[in-house]
Amino acid sequence: MPELPEVETVKEGLNQTTLDQNIVGGDVLLTRTIARPLSASEFISGVQNVAIARWYRRGKYLLARLAPPGRQPDPAIETPRIETQTSEAGWLGVHLRMTGQLLWLTPEEPLQKHTRVRLFFAGGRELRFVDQRTFGQMWWVPPDVVAADVISGLRELGPEPLSEEFSPEYLAGRLRLARRPVKTALLDQSFIAGLGNIYADEALFLSGIRPTTPSCQVTSKQVEALHPQILRVLEDAIASGGTTIRNFLNVEGVNGNYGGRAWVYNREGEPCRVCETPIQRLKLAGRSAHFCPRCQH
Secondary structure, three states, X not given: OOOHHHHHHHHHHHHHHOEOOEEEEEEEOOHHHEEEOOOHHHHHHHHOOOEEEEEEEEOOEEEEEXXXXXXXOOXXXXXXXXXXXXXXXXXXXXXXXXXXXXXXXXXXXXXXXXXXXXXXXXXXXXXXXEEOOOOOEEEEEOOOOOHHHHOHHHHHOOOOXXXXXXXXXXXXXXXXXXXXXXXXXXXXXXXXXXXXXXXXXHHHHHOOOOOOOEHHXXXXXXXXXXXXXXXXXXXXXXXXXXXXXXXXXXXXXXXXXXXXXXXXXXXXXXXXXXXXXXXEEEEEOOEEEEEOOOOOO
């Protein structure tokens, strides 16, 4: 599943390609991809004859603020709580889930097998939502409606890990109250928005914490190590364009580069890059956890 760095990479690509161009039409090829409104035709009608003023990321969600055609866009909203904002022309919401891709193409390019939604832009370009596993979703939020009133999952998100709200004190306080394994806690989107399996494994390795450690037993010294490593792996992955394990592509169809540099994720049986002990893998709450049994204790 695309995590914060992958979604951030897509957001930046969309902001470089799709802004201030009128959406002149669209086509919904799989109706269940549209979460709201319930009618695919109402979704297309809602996003038609408006332009995208700016894309934002909240956790693993993408939100496009829509603007009337030809209207000079307002200054960018700079807030991690974008879900509390309204927009004069509404919002377009997207969640990529496990295999979703947003690709910026020309209409003449062959249709990908798993294309679910097409949005046509003035100037002869289109934005395609391609999703093999069909778990991805799109929303249209009407004008002057708070985004989270339609995209309910936004209300459940914790702080952004790259925000001031996600402080060492916040991290220590949340872990202190939980008994579940620390890896499981880090994947809880109400705890930290956007962190997922890949980067939780990486941050725990770099801070020397075994993923099975009960959250309440993580020491103050370990929290001091963990907090900056969460920021480090996310920033490194964003700089690398994210990680491609199976399906992730940026808006131009290019793979992410972080995976080849991963410390432990998806490296079961391979030697640790620090001590050469084989990396191990186990299951926690139905999710894989990769770790070095020597470096993490």
